[in-house]
Amino acid sequence: MTSSPRTVSLKGQALLDTPLLNKGTAFSHEERTAFGLHGRLPAAIHSLDEQVAQAYETVKAKPDTLSRHIYVRSLQDSNETLFYALLERHLTEMMPLVYTPGVGQACLEFSHIWQRPRGLFIAAEHKGHIADLIASPDYDKVKLIIVTDGERILGLGDLGANGMGIPIGKLSLYTACAGLNPDMMLPITLDVGTNNETLRNDPSYIGSRTPRLRGDAYSAFVDEFITAITARWPHLLLHWEDFAGLNAAPLLARYRNQLLSFNDDIQGTAAIATAAILAGVKAKKERLSQQTITIVGGGSAGCGIADQLFQAMLAEGTSESDARARFFMLDRPGLLTNDMPNLTEGQKRFARPEASRDGVGRTLEDVVTTEHPTILIGVSGQAGLFTQSLMTSMSTHCQRPLIFPLSNPTSHVEATPQDILTWTNGQAIVSTGSPFAPVTINGRTIAIDQTNNSYIFPGLGLGALACGAQRISDGMLMASAQAVAELSPLLQDGDNLLPPLEDSASIARTVARAVAYHARDEKLCPDFTDEDFQNALDRLSWTPTYQDYQPT
Numbered sequence: 001m002t003s004s005p006r007t008v009s010l011k012g013q014a015l016l017d018t019p020l021l022n023k024g025t026a027f028s029h030e031e032r033t034a035f036g037l038h039g040r041l042p043a044a045i046h047s048l049d050e051q052v053a054q055a056y057e058t059v060k061a062k063p064d065t066l067s068r069h070i071y072v073r074s075l076q077d078s079n080e081t082l083f084y085a086l087l088e089r090h091l092t093e094m095m096p097l098v099y100t101p102g103v104g105q106a107c108l109e110f111s112h113i114w115q116r117p118r119g120l121f122i123a124a125e126h127k128g129h130i131a132d133l134i135a136s137p138d139y140d141k142v143k144l145i146i147v148t149d150g151e152r153i154l155g156l157g158d159l160g161a162n163g164m165g166i167p168i169g170k171l172s173l174y175t176a177c178a179g180l181n182p183d184m185m186l187p188i189t190l191d192v193g194t195n196n197e198t199l200r201n202d203p204s205y206i207g208s209r210t211p212r213l214r215g216d217a218y219s220a221f222v223d224e225f226i227t228a229i230t231a232r233w234p235h236l237l238l239h240w241e242d243f244a245g246l247n248a249a250p251l252l253a254r255y256r257n258q259l260l261s262f263n264d265d266i267q268g269t270a271a272i273a274t275a276a277i278l279a280g281v282k283a284k285k286e287r288l289s290q291q292t293i294t295i296v297g298g299g300s301a302g303c304g305i306a307d308q309l310f311q312a313m314l315a316e317g318t319s320e321s322d323a324r325a326r327f328f329m330l331d332r333p334g335l336l337t338n339d340m341p342n343l344t345e346g347q348k349r350f351a352r353p354e355a356s357r358d359g360v361g362r363t364l365e366d367v368v369t370t371e372h373p374t375i376l377i378g379v380s381g382q383a384g385l386f387t388q389s390l391m392t393s394m395s396t397h398c399q400r401p402l403i404f405p406l407s408n409p410t411s412h413v414e415a416t417p418q419d420i421l422t423w424t425n426g427q428a429i430v431s432t433g434s435p436f437a438p439v440t441i442n443g444r445t446i447a448i449d450q451t452n453n454s455y456i457f458p459g460l461g462l463g464a465l466a467c468g469a470q471r472i473s474d475g476m477l478m479a480s481a482q483a484v485a486e487l488s489p490l491l492q493d494g495d496n497l498l499p500p501l502e503d504s505a506s507i508a509r510t511v512a513r514a515v516a517y518h519a520r521d522e523k524l525c526p527d528f529t530d531e532d533f534q535n536a537l538d539r540l541s542w543t544p545t546y547q548d549y550q551p552t
């Protein structure tokens with residue numbers, strides 16, 4: 001309990017129904033009297049610790065991930081202090097429920113498990129009125145929005161309005177990992193229809209049953225959304241999430257210089273992949289520019305990762321042409337070559353100069369056996385692409401290959417760590433996007449690192465908001481990657497590429513500092529002193545503890 005009581009105007013049921021104020025059975029006798037809660041609550045008075053212990057027991061007693069997810073989400077919708085206290089005290093166990101992979105299952109079932117509204121669904125039919133939807137004083141404190149249009153939810157494809165689970169889950173990590181106050185966050189789904197026929201034919205589906213808006217109609221809708229939110233909240237941070245490849249990079253390019261915003265699938269993913277790779281390469285006492293990098297899946301994540309690794313090679317002093325030559329990017333047609341039609345802008349930057357065979361490029365097997373990559377990254381969303389023969393080939397040509405099947409959720413991973421380590425006889429340094437159990441190989445037990453953008457975005461957001469950045473630059477993202485790379489246990493004789501998730505709070509602070517100080521160097525924010533920065537962090541921060549309340 002803090003010393004100065006908080007003044008609260010709500011009373012009775014309205015207070016119990018406000019998740020950021022509700023304490024459930026933790027309201028004291030005096031508070032029950034002052035706020036008209038006697039009788040509305042059972043007699044017992046519990047501490048937060050007791051509530052967390054009870055909630056933890058309840059989670060553990062649930063039979064499966066989906067029911068656990070539903071339970072913890074119901075805590076979030078009834079008592080956010082308790083929800084975050086549970087998350088922070090049991091982060092490693094709770095993250096796979098509120099985030100990947102549990103959130104993937106929740107999105108698949110979102111319409112069926114939907115109970116209580118959270119965030120905003122801005123539908124195509126709201127065109128012309130988006131400003132009205134956000135005008136309410138309920139939204140006065142908003143500083144951070146995650147927006148999706150639900151078209152590429154993890155590797156699960158077009159889930160329409162069901163994709164709302166993702167902004168809700170990711171925002172909860174801004175609090176659980178970076179300590180940002182949840183009262184400033186708003187999850188938004190742009191419900192522009194869905195091309196998922198199964199959803200459109202499901203009577204329970206909560207979204208619009210129209211085909212997706214495309215082309216000019218889509219652009220005009222997003223444009224109205226951006227105009228409305230920048231007018232309402234001029235200092236907002238907008239986090240783009242899980243847009244399909246055809247929209248993700250163009251939207252980022254269109255808006256990144258108009259407002260403080262980043263695309264997590266492109267930029268957050270690139271930063272954590274770069275961090276893990278820089279750490280792995282340094283631990284091998286090699287240079288990034290000596291590596292041969294194969295990326296399978298030339299979409300948002302694949303192109304983002306290639307761009308950032310390319311920048312990191314230039315920073316080592318390598319020429320542009322030498323750096324480009326280190327990359328082999330594959331997509332559905334095989335190895336991407338610049339004679340292929342319909343390459344995206346991101347793919348064109350990494351397409352190889354050789355000729356394809358009538359638009360068909362070399363296979364992944366061919367690239368691995370002839371080019372001898374030292375790093376293999378899977379961001380294709382396709383389970384099973386990394387086969388036994390491919391893995392054996394990787395470890396034949398490289399003593400310690402970095403093999404990163406980063407596709408989410410677990411069911412879409414290119415190969416499991418157990419298989420990769422078995423097939424490479426323990427030689428590979430494996431890292432996945434989803435959480436996996438440790439693997440024992442040759443008598444050695446290896447914890448599997450999670451190269452997931454959740455190492456980056458909480459601290460990136462905290463740092464950008466704390467320094468009042470106007471934009472998120474490539475330099476700020478590189479600073480975040482370097483900051484995480486420097487925390488690598490592998491560089492201090494540990495076994496892992498990345499620090500443990502339990503260290504999320506200090507990782508987020510380290511990333512925030514690196515990002516903000518880089519923004520200051522680039523003059524992308526007002527000048528600040530160390531003390532100013534610390535004060536700004538404190539103003540944004542929140543801890544899940546109960547304050548005493550007094551009525552107005």
Ligand SMILES: NC(=O)c1ccc[n+]([C@@H]2O[C@H](COP(=O)([O-])OP(=O)(O)OC[C@H]3O[C@@H](n4cnc5c(N)ncnc54)[C@H](O)[C@@H]3O)[C@@H](O)[C@H]2O)c1
Pocket residue numbers: 152153154155156244245264265266269296297298299300301302330331332378379380381382385406407408409412432433434451452453454
């Ligand atoms: N670990 C992380 O932090 C992280 C971050 C972002 C994305 N991801 C995962 O990466 C995957 C891709 O995400 P994205 O945003 O890049 O999606 P995307 O749709 O933009 O890109 C996926 C690309 O893979 C290609 N592809 C599909 N099948 C292929 C095949 N058989 N061979 C080669 N390429 C193939 C597609 O054509 C597409 O270009 C998803 O599963 C997502 O969950 C992980």
Ligand SMILES: O=C(O)C[C@H](O)C(=O)O
Pocket residue numbers: 100153154155242264265407408433452453
């Ligand atoms: O959501 C995640 O776990 C990471 C990433 O943003 C993804 O889309 O897979």
Ligand SMILES: [Mn+2]
Pocket residue numbers: 154241242264265
């Ligand atoms: Mn994502």
